Amino acid sequence: MxxxxxxxxxxxxxxxxxxxxxxxxxxxxxxxxxxxxxxxxxxxxxxxxxxxxxxxxxxxxxxxxxxxxIPKNNLAPSQFTKLSILSNYKCNLACSYCYSAKGRSNKEISPVHLRAAINFFLGNASSGDKRSLFFSGGGEPLLSWNLLHPVLEEAIDKARRNHIDLQIHFMTNGTIFSEEIASFFKTHGISLCFSYEILESIQNQLRGKSKLVSENLSRYLNNGNIIYISSTITPQSVSYMKEMIEAVAQYFPGVNTVTMEPVTGAELYGTPEKLSQFYDEFDLNFKEAYTIAKSHGIQLNTSIQNITEHFVNRYCPGKFCLTPNGTFTICHCASSPQEERYEKCTYGYIDNDSNINFDIKKLNFLLSVxxxxxxxxxxxxxxxxxxxxxxxxxxxxxxxxxxxxxxxxxxxxxxxxxxxxxxxx
Structure with a gap:
């Protein structure tokens, strides 16, 4: 149309x-x-x-x-209220639509870089301020749990002492569970979002290890953890959105928020006409799935939902995102030097002496787009x-x-x- x-x-x-x-x-x-x-x-x-x-x-x-x-974008790193952290380039899955596959390696973030970034981030917050830490990929963040755990404890303690309202969120592929992680997350109210395609046939086709992920999701729920699900909708799964919601309601009671987003990648569609057709299918199936979700008390979200309620001059406010290389990037989807967009999107780095360096001119240019x-x-x-x-x-x-x-x-x-x-x- x-x-x-x-x-x-x-x-x-x-x-x-x-x-x-x-x-x-x-x-x-x-x-x-x-x-x-x-x-x-x-x-x-x-x-x-x-x-x-x-x-x-x-x-x-x-x-x-x-x-x-229309709200203005942040112009200084000290003004960001969310720090995104890419813990590593490691992953134990091989998702068909992965945006960061080119950067795969065993490299993990340095504890020196991680502490420096969090100390800078919390150091710019005042008593009563709200701040959030978001751990995602890159790789699978829970593969670096032993590295992250002590630094997280320090961050939580620092936020408490300075009366900062610190929220912590993890995005995971769902393949890792331990009593230690589950207990720590529950104690500190840390939420865990499963990047998961819900239906066994779709999960195995696009990501793999469906049985393991399903079992781990249930384990975290039974432990009383805060769990969300985020599904990437592809041409293979777009007609199954209603069934995905029904499966959440049936097998994972306790999950009350699900997000569904269309996959990005020209090669996944082939032609502009097929992308247009996919969007039409997504919109139709999302509406039907939304009705089903509401009947089960599940909040189903997508980024374009209620779009006229938001007023922006830039799609996203820009990210304060720390990569495993100790660099800062405007977009978590540009995380590795192996990716074409990496140089374009990075605007700072941390040296081995914990000194943080920003190219403010480049950051301001990126935010001005x-x-x-x-x-x-x-x-x-x-x-x-x-x-x-x-x-x-x-x-x-x-x-x-x-x-x-x-x-x-x-x-x-x-x-x-x-x-x-x-x-x-």
Whole structure:
């Protein structure tokens, strides 16, 4: 579905709904209205400050009244409230869609680098502040548990002494369980998110070790740990989203939050047309799975969900992400020197004396890349919600694929706009 639209004033858009029917959308003013072509012509004149002596003059003033301010991005490392940590380049699975497979090695993060980063991070927090540590891949973080454990204890103690509200989260492939880890996580309220495809046939096809992961998930749940599930939806699994939710409800009671995200990678789809078809299938199946999840008391999430509730000029705020090499990267998907995007995305490093060095000019440049940086975003009515889309997808997909990514976002934004318009009427 091609969506015809135009920007008729700064952050005010006209979206064609039918032959003689338009939706006027002013997201920063919180206004959605419908009109015919004749009324749209009058409104354009009023927005250009040409008096029409019609209701369009009053409406134009209201449309220009931008009540919503788009948040600014962080400009200094000391302002980040989340530190992402890639513990190693090791992994005991071989996922078919892995974004970091090129960087595989036995290298682990240095305890010197880890302590320095956490001390810097917590050192910039004041009493009462909220901060979070997020351990993910790269590789499988729990393969480095013996290294991480003592540093985590120190971080928790430091946060407690300084009255910092520190939340800790781990992303895992689910292949590792120990009583020590489970007990430590429960004691300190550390959540564990299983990157898991839920159904045995899909898990084994795309990731492997389904039985082990299923058993470990149940072990952590039985121990009273906080468990979430994150599933990467691929062309092989997109038609099974409803069954995946039913399986969670049946086999893993206690998991009340599941996230499903479309996989990224042009080679996984082959053609832009197949990517477009996949997105349509994802949206349809997600809606049906969402209804089933709600009936079981499960919150099903995806990043594009309720997209019009968010206002950004950049897709993500940028990451304060420490790699196993002791470098800082803007994106956790660019974690190893073996990956093409690594040099582009790194903006700092820690030396062996625990000195932290940042290239602030490079960081500011990376954070300045937003919806204003892409010509195709200029007249797009979705740009204040998607912020120019994800840097990883833009670097990964050829232009003809990005067209379909953007069209998918516009379709979802338009669906929500129409729903809001009808609710108001």
């Amino acid at each position: 091609y969506i015809k639209s135009e920007q008729i004033f700064d952050n005010i858009y006209a979206i064609k709904e039918d032959i003689d029917s338009w939706i006027v959308y002013a997201p920063l003013s919180g206004i959605i209205l419908s009109c015919d072509t004749q009324d749209l012509v009058l409104l354009k004149r009023s927005l250009a400050e040409q008096v029409t002596n019609t209701d369009a003059d009053t409406i134009a003033i209201e449309l220009k009244n931008n009540e919503i301010q 937003n919806s204003d940086s892409y010509p195709e975003c200029r007249d797009c009515f979705a740009k204040v919600h998607c912020g120019g889309e994800c840097m990883t997808r833009r670097d990964t997909y050829p232009p003809e694929f990005m067209v379909e990514v953007c069209n998918h976002i516009r379709k979802n934004v338009l669906t929500e706009i129409i729903k809001q318009l009808h609710d108001e009427q």
